Amino acid sequence: MPLPLIDVHTHMYLPRYVALLRARSKVPRIVSRKGGDRLIILPDEEADQSTSAGRPIGGEFHVVDRKLAFMDHHGIAISVVSSANPWIDFVEPGEAPALAAQLNDDLEEICAASNGRLLGFGVLALQRPETCAAELKRLARHPHMRGVIIGSAGRGKGLDDPGFEPIWRAAEETGLFVFIHPHYGIGHGLFPDTGHAMMLALGFTFETSIAVALLILRGTLERHPGLKLLIAHAGGTLPYLAGRLDSCVKNDISKNFGLPRPPSHYLRQCWYDSIAYHPPALAALEAFADPAKILFGTDHPFFRPHVGDDVLDRTTWPSPEENLQALSALESGRQKAIAYGNGLAAFGVELP
């Protein structure tokens, strides 16, 4: 009998967002090409007119029934759906707060219609941080929303942006999660001729790690001990590097961060998805994190299987398979906690 699963890391481009990307003439945008729509999210992809520019974007990215079909095929009982990068970070500041509210209302509506299968992480207009506390408080009254997803870059000044203090305060007060996720912020020029592989494997995880480490070193979790940070991709590299970070902070006499406790103390307050891809990383995560704060995730719909659209919804995707495989190295009680037990407690729901 397979474990029921709660998937904390699973993305959608909501229909309103897809329409926005289709209407744009600048990156990020969706272009129709022979062979299907392509999502172009990096400026240097814009010049490439071939079908290899960007990545294919089909219904698995934006049709709710396709998400549910994926969940059914993989035994996922509940998904906490978040928008995928680049969120609304590119939107004109004057338009972003209203768009955030509309997208958040859209997602609430989708979740409400799902018979308990879907919960949501909303978006914030980070380009107008002074509007975000009110949106968080509004979100907290949506019955199916459990937090927000934000990019590692913040509004371009990192997550240790002093202007974000009201966001952390409101997130702490409302008890909403803040899901921290990378978006091509690190590594341009460092990995020539490596496709997406190095950027996604190393660039993404390094970006998240730097953003979260700076957030902690600036005292954010010291000031807001109740803040619920969920760190993408098994914490990037931080569960591995936390001891080294402690040592470097303690022994570097050139800088005193004024923190009463080592960085690892604050990192242990955070939540982590289990998207670790192999047992050694999961072993470190298990040894490092609070046992109640590791949550199963799939990163759907990324790394689409190399099959046609007609069979996609009946195909096993690599990321859930690889991450379930990694989980199977743990003892049974820990598998259950990560697969669904921790999620039920964290999000205050029951299995549907």
Next chain:
Amino acid sequence: MPLPLIDVHTHMYLPRYVALLRARSKVPRIVSRKGGDRLIILPDEEADQSTSAGRPIGGEFHVVDRKLAFMDHHGIAISVVSSANPWIDFVEPGEAPALAAQLNDDLEEICAASNGRLLGFGVLALQRPETCAAELKRLARHPHMRGVIIGSAGRGKGLDDPGFEPIWRAAEETGLFVFIHPHYGIGHGLFPDTGHAMMLALGFTFETSIAVALLILRGTLERHPGLKLLIAHAGGTLPYLAGRLDSCVKNDISKNFGLPRPPSHYLRQCWYDSIAYHPPALAALEAFADPAKILFGTDHPFFRPHVGDDVLDRTTWPSPEENLQALSALESGRQKAIAYGNGLAAFGVELP
């Protein structure tokens, strides 16, 4: 009874090298300031005339008896001494090969006089890669030399520099180790106002990880399965990220590296020091690496204790203490293997 230790990651600036740095008017150089000599190794430190520019450099960096005193205090039976960054990477190409040979002969002489306490990793003139194979073959005839240390940047084009192919071939043929170590190659501008802590904790480990991943993706270990790479600082982040790297390489349809096996296969051929600083990272390293290829290290003389010179040699340093502490979470046989058993086998020596 404490475990005997073989320290695979311990640095010296050899006296000839210190004299060279003292004579220079450009970075890297050693300057005499009130309060002691300072080593300036980054260009942006050069403008800073305060005593906080660079880092203090005393006899613990270059006097052999001080290394032996450190070893005695910490129960280290044998040290495999390597030059510290930036090695000879800054030297004029015309002068570098002869300097490499002189420094390597100096180190052999120091080791030969140590009654079995010291072995050495030499340096190469990477700015003249066509000279390196001959130097490796010469080094292999030095009774106390066990390999070379090279920086992650290579000669500025990374370690996947096509010009380095003769180096890998000669290293494989001679059986010498190649110890891969970072040197401030990643992260400038990413960690403002964080002293050295973020650069050393995250920048160094990210730099090593990128360099080694590229080396593997370009097929170096596929072409040279006998090449003995020793990866600094517990492999940077690679033991944690290896599964993710496998998945990204396998599932990214935009690039085919043409490797018959996943990156983790080649990463498992590598050696790792145990400089992990906390049990969770060591758990991942243990779960990932070949059990015979994890070797104890201290990173001496970095993170000097905050004490006066007069008591330094009788003071316990943080890095060996923290890394021994991390080791103590393992079962006894594994502690012995990492502490000295693997080192005896890898370097073909006996405890003195």
